[in-house]
Amino acid sequence: MFRPLPLFIGLRYSKAKHKNKFVSFISMASIFGIILGVAVLIVGLSAMNGFEKALRDQLLTVVPHAELEVVKGEFKDESAILSKIRAHKGVLGASPYIVMNALLQKDINMKALQMRAITPESETQVTAIEQYIKQGGWELLSANENSLILGEPVAKQLGIEVGQSVSLLLPQIGSTKLKAPRKFTFILTGTFRMGGQVDTTLGFIHINTAKKMLNLNHATGIAFKVEDVLQAQVLSREVAYSIPVYMYIKSWITSQGYLYQDIQMVKSLMYVILLLVVAVACFNIVSTLVMAVNEKRSDIAILKTMGMGKWSLRAIFIVQGAFNGLMGSLLGALLGMYLASNLSQFFSAVENILGRKFISGDIYFIDYLPSQINYDQVIIITLIAFVMSIVATIYPAWTASNIEPAKELGYSH
Structure with missing residues (x-):
């Protein structure tokens, strides 16, 4: 099947083993960081959505x-x-x-x-x-x-x-x-x-x-x-x-509005804080690609001497970084939805193991941890994480496109 050359090379670089094991480690760490950040953000927002639903469906039925x-x-x-x-x-x-x-x-x-x-x-x-x-x-x-x-x-x-x-x-x-x-x-x-x-x-x-x-x-x-x-x-x-x-x-x-306002405030703070966590994970892609560029300098020089343009070279490393971001975002979304859909059961199991209740029905209007997945939020979080991972590729991709073949291959004018 026909694939554009930058896409083919970028995906091959993504799957290939690096000579430097540290580069491979940073690459995997960036993917796991995105997975964890996206999953935790989805779980946290689902819990807040659950509290909001419980407030409407339970407390507001008696007040x-x-x-x-x-x-x-x-x-x-x-x-x-x-x-x-x-x-x-x-x-x-x-x-x-x-x-x-x-x-x-x-x-x-x-x-x-x-x-x-x-x-x-x-x-x-x-x-x-x-x-x-x-x-x-x-x-x-x-x-x-x-x-x-x-x-x-x-x-x-x-x-x-x-x-x-x-x-x-x-x-x-x-x-x-x-x-x-x-x-x-x-x-x-x-x-x-x-x-x-x-x-x-x-x-x-x-x-x-x-x-x-x-x-x-x-x-x-x-x-x-x-x-x-x-x-x-x-x-x-x-x-x-x-x-x-x-x-x-x-x-x-x-x-009772303070409960609703608290939920909204926590939800907003969670959005900001955990998106920053996702951003940090995404910018690990910068480290991965900078080291990948240094590792592939001679390959890049050869591609330039064969006539590959700057935008095509940039596209190679954008594809490589986007692949990591896409993998992390999708796996994080799947993990987050699985954990959020079973959050109440997991929470109850932890309470049974520890032998204590974390949420008291005598203080709060519920005695369990509610959860409700908002699929619009899941899509937005996944897209934001993916866009962040693409933004993180811009600097390394620009660096790669500015490599001079004559210096790398030892030619002289």
């Missing part, structure tokens, strides 16, 4: 995308406002709620947490926390009896089980005199476990129960779910401005 809370009082025209919010473009569902800061007491055990009074019938439009309820369900939250649902860690800390009673202490706010907190008795009707801080900071009761406790006729807040979670902040403002009530505007970005 409302956006919330509106009245600054003072309650929503007087609650039904009309709910209808208006649900009809807004980009909103998938809305549900009223009331939030109270309370203290739970069982014998000598006490726990402060936020009690969220919800409407069980419409809460499923906003969050999917019901799927994390281990015992009971929203249907057990009754307006007629004081029932509540707690996170498993809170129930364990208080020493109570489903069906047992617990005291809820509510401070009396608004009085200038110091008053004892009001005390209510609740029955634990269910527990949930999602993972992370939600389990230890949140409890649920029926919204009608909260209205009786606080002497309210309507909800003090409305939570809603949006179609595009990254536009939650913008959409929450649009919705709020369309309602003539003085409100606090909140979204998951203000409460």
